[in-house]
Amino acid sequence: MNNRQRLHAVLNYEDYDRLPVVHFGFWTELLEKWVAEGHLQPEEIADAVDGSAKESLITNKLGFDFNYYTTFNDSSKFSPLWPPFETKRIKEYPDGSYEYLNEYGVTELRKTGVTCIGAEVAHTLVDRKSWEEHYLPRLQFCEDRYDDELIKKLAVESDSRSEPLGITCKSLYGVIRNWFGVEAICYLSAEDEDLYDEVIKTVGDVTYTIVKWGLETGIKFDFGHFWEDICFKNGPLVNPKVFMEKVGPHYRRITDLLNDYGINIVSLDCDGMIDLLIPTWIENGVNTMFPIEVGTWGAEITPWREKYGRELRGVGGMNKHVLSRDKAAVDAEIERLRPLVDLGGFLPCPDHRLPLENKWELVQYYCERMRRVFG
Numbered sequence: 001m002n003n004r005q006r007l008h009a010v011l012n013y014e015d016y017d018r019l020p021v022v023h024f025g026f027w028t029e030l031l032e033k034w035v036a037e038g039h040l041q042p043e044e045i046a047d048a049v050d051g052s053a054k055e056s057l058i059t060n061k062l063g064f065d066f067n068y069y070t071t072f073n074d075s076s077k078f079s080p081l082w083p084p085f086e087t088k089r090i091k092e093y094p095d096g097s098y099e100y101l102n103e104y105g106v107t108e109l110r111k112t113g114v115t116c117i118g119a120e121v122a123h124t125l126v127d128r129k130s131w132e133e134h135y136l137p138r139l140q141f142c143e144d145r146y147d148d149e150l151i152k153k154l155a156v157e158s159d160s161r162s163e164p165l166g167i168t169c170k171s172l173y174g175v176i177r178n179w180f181g182v183e184a185i186c187y188l189s190a191e192d193e194d195l196y197d198e199v200i201k202t203v204g205d206v207t208y209t210i211v212k213w214g215l216e217t218g219i220k221f222d223f224g225h226f227w228e229d230i231c232f233k234n235g236p237l238v239n240p241k242v243f244m245e246k247v248g249p250h251y252r253r254i255t256d257l258l259n260d261y262g263i264n265i266v267s268l269d270c271d272g273m274i275d276l277l278i279p280t281w282i283e284n285g286v287n288t289m290f291p292i293e294v295g296t297w298g299a300e301i302t303p304w305r306e307k308y309g310r311e312l313r314g315v316g317g318m319n320k321h322v323l324s325r326d327k328a329a330v331d332a333e334i335e336r337l338r339p340l341v342d343l344g345g346f347l348p349c350p351d352h353r354l355p356l357e358n359k360w361e362l363v364q365y366y367c368e369r370m371r372r373v374f375g
Contacts, residue, residue, distance in 0.1 A: 030354055071225050074214075167225070
């Protein structure tokens with residue numbers, strides 16, 4: 001079997017020759033550390049983005065089979081805005097920090113040398129006027145957001161491809177939260193429900209069109225994949241009842257479309273404690289949770305499977321922090337994963353991108369042990 005076949009077999013409760021060993025990419029700082037330690041060369045990590053040839057080289061050196069986050073996308077990634085806002089520095093401060101306008105039209109406070117998410121200090125989208133002036137014109141479908149040469153290449157390779165490839169279904173709420181900010185989007189849902197509904201519908205409609213166009217390119221995809229990140233460690237950043245009512249139908253339209261093209265695996269990337277939003281996803285055709293962050297709340301697939309049955313699958317749920325400790329910690333984590341794998345429909349994967357603290361030798365050891373245990 002090849003890795004593409006293995007992915008389908010695992011997530012569809014079918015027999016497979018061995019469990020593929022997968023990851024969710026690497027933080028840049030980790031790759032830079034591994035260069036400094038002599039494990040990689042500087043040229044090997046330049047532009048080593050998800051699914052790229054350079055990232056595949058790193059994947060193979062470590063012993064992984066593939067990056068699950070390898071998906072086909074247009075140039076706007078998870079946001080349906082096109083064109084995105086022109087990014088630029090707006091203001092510099094003596095301590096090295098600066099205000100930066102990002103591609104969503106959000107002004108962030110950043111600091112040179114720090115790569116974490118910046119603090120939001122201002123938003124372009126604040127009311128109907130700014131919506132109609134700056135956002136609505138950017139939410140119209142156009143084909144120039146795609147790379148024609150890449151599409152042709154992927155379409156030709158579709159039948160012979162041995163590695164899985166997903167189609168990105170973007171975000172139906174997470175990007176809206178980004179545009180407004182957490183507090184403002186909560187107030188908007190109560191103070192201007194008409195605008196709130198219009199924004200959600202507009203994003204849902206253009207996303208449906210984008211996904212439909214991608215499916216019509218002739219590329220054969222193995223799964224659909226949404227991004228949201230609308231939860232934190234104690235629960236969701238949106239009222240679950242409102243989410244079900246207003247966003248749920250847009251998931252259903254897109255997952256039905258994917259099913260029409262023979263795609264029955266639909267995953268969704270949402271960090272944090274997602275439990276209260278799972279009903280919306282599972283009832284509207286999203287059947288694979290990712291990355292199942294172990295986190296401070298100990299997320300795992302078992303209680304979800306007991307509640308929702310075999311329709312709920314999972315990719316993730318492996319505590320990436322053991323890769324910063326020792327072999328005994330790695331062995332213990334793999335033993336913890338055994339009964340979860342036995343449930344079927346579950347593919348272990350580090351529960352986020354590998355961080356700075358992870359050790360090259362322990363990552364290699366993890367990949368070797370996973371092959372021996374689940375081979």
